[in-house]
Amino acid sequence: MTSKKGFCPETEMLVEFSAGVLGPAESICVSAHLHFCSKCREALLQLDQLGAKLLGEGEGEPSGKTSFEEVLSKIEFADEDVKMQSEPSDEKQVVFAPVVDRLMKHNLKSLKWKKLSSSVEMAQLETGQNVFEVSLHKICAGGKAPVHDHQGLEYTVVLKGSFSDERSVYREGDFILREPGQPHQPIGAQNGECICLSAQSAPIKLTGPFGFLMNKWLQIHPS
């Protein structure tokens, strides 16, 4: 759908995705973006072919796909018990990238929109990992999110509608990376609500007698 040039993940990210070494949360974001971006799908196809060649034409399985696929298989598995209870909702069905759809089904029981401000709502998604907090953000038409900065990395993929900030306008499928020290204020487009998938590197909280030391250690040695 997005034919004009949009915001895409860095090539290194696609390389890591293709090699199967990208973390689960980042992979979810890249997958969501791929749903919209034919340019990146094409690039990925080439990387995959290149990777297969490097692996020695069909020798061995593409190693390393574990983490992301593990997460997806967990979700698929968990889908089973969700299906039984999911009522056909009367809400207009929005079709998201399949990976997000699957995540949402998995989270159906627990998907709760929390108001963050008068114009922003957030629903956390359970993804089976806790390095990143993966969630959906909804900004109402013309709504202003509070100005905020990030403690860690934040990946955002626009799933529906568009928003803008001080730097640019972001449309469906756009993949945005924010680093600490880049405060911004997203503003929803006037013509409708905007829904984004986001992954924020989450502070790891540990309890117990060594929690404090572990937290310190994890800050220095993030996995």
Ligand SMILES: [Zn+2]
């Ligand atoms: Zn792209």
